[in-house]
Amino acid sequence: MSKTRIQGPVRLTAISHLYAIAIGSNRPHGRYGRPAGIVQAAIARLDAEFGLFDASSIVLNAAYGAAGRDFANAVALVESDLDPIAMLRRLKGLERDFGRRSSRRWGPRVLDLDIALWSGGGFRSRRLAIPHPQLERRSFVLQPLAAIAPNWRVRGGLTARHLAHRLARRAPRG
Ligand code: AMP
Numbered sequence: 267m268s269k270t271r272i273q274g275p276v277r278l279t280a281i282s283h284l285y286a287i288a289i290g291s292n293r294p295h296g297r298y299g300r301p302a303g304i305v306q307a308a309i310a311r312l313d314a315e316f317g318l319f320d321a322s323s324i325v326l327n328a329a330y331g332a333a334g335r336d337f338a339n340a341v342a343l344v345e346s347d348l349d350p351i352a353m354l355r356r357l358k359g360l361e362r363d364f365g366r367r368s369s370r371r372w373g374p375r376v377l378d379l380d381i382a383l384w385s386g387g388g389f390r391s392r393r394l395a396i397p398h399p400q401l402e403r404r405s406f407v408l409q410p411l412a413a414i415a416p417n418w419r420v421r422g423g424l425t426a427r428h429l430a431h432r433l434a435r436r437a438p439r440g
Contacts, residue, residue: 280347281347282345282346282347283345283346283347283348283349283384283385283386284319284343284344284345284384284385285316285343285344285345285346285353285381285383285384285385286341286342286343286381286382286383286384286411286415286418287312287341287342287343287344287357287379287380287381287382288339288341288378288379288380288381288382288398288404288407288411289305289308289309289312289339289340289341289342289377289378289379290305290337290338290339290375290377290378290380290406291304291305291308291337291338291375291376291377291378292329292335292336292337292338292375293335293375293376295307295364295365295376295377298364300338301326301335301336301337301338302324302326302338304338304364304376304377305324305338305339305340305377306324307364308342308360308364308377308379309321309340309342311360311363312342312344312360313344315356315360316344316345316346317344317345317346318342318343318344319343319344319345320342320343320414320415321340321341321342321343321414322340322341322342322410322411322413322414323340323410323413324338324339324340325338325339325340325406325409325410326338326339327339327406337406339406339407339410340410341382341407341410341411341413341414341415343414343415350381350384350386350389350391350394350396351391351393351394353381353384354381354393354394357379357380357381358379360377360379361375361376361377361378361379364376364377365377380398380407381394381396381398382396382397382398382401382407382411383396383397383398383401383411383418383420384396397420397421401420401421401429402420402421402429402433403433405430405433405434408426408429408430408433409430409434411426411430412425412426412427412429412430412431
């Protein structure tokens with residue numbers, strides 16, 4: 267007697283992307299304390315919400331522009347099946363959860379989360395550009411990115427490590 271093979275439902279696995287998220291803070295927070303504590307808490311939150319592939323160490327950087335206070339920065343690699351627009355929306359929600367109110371470009375901010383890169387390559391819409399348009403000019407993103415993903419090709423075949431070195435040679439303090 268031949269057995270009928272019962273086939274299970276076809277499982278459609280969602281495509282998972284890797285995102286490099288640039289994290290920055292230059293304002294204290296009632297619960298998490300100084301900017302470094304806020305960045306640490308943001309990394310934990312990204313891990314809880316998405317799944318952390320890796321995270322750089324937290325670097326302290328001197329203030330720039332009108333920001334006034336020093337920054338703590340890091341880069342986290344997270345895995346998600348969200349598309350870039352949905353990911354940006356989630357990150358903005360997370361910023362709000364940390365009490366970010368300032369909309370001034372260089373103003374003090376409790377938490378700033380940007381999409382530096384994603385595994386899908388380039389992405390461009392009215393609200394979002396990946397790679398992040400300022401990436402090549404920001405040593406506070408390139409340095410931590412190069413520490414955890416040195417061979418990630420950012421643009422024009424150039425790797426994170428190459429761009430970080432190039433920027434460090436041009437402007438040692440970024
Ligand atoms: P921000 O000053 O970091 O809050 O960014 C302000 C706006 O920049 C966001 O609301 C986005 O619409 C836009 N934006 C463009 N490209 C990016 C990117 N790669 N990551 C995050 N925001 C971006």
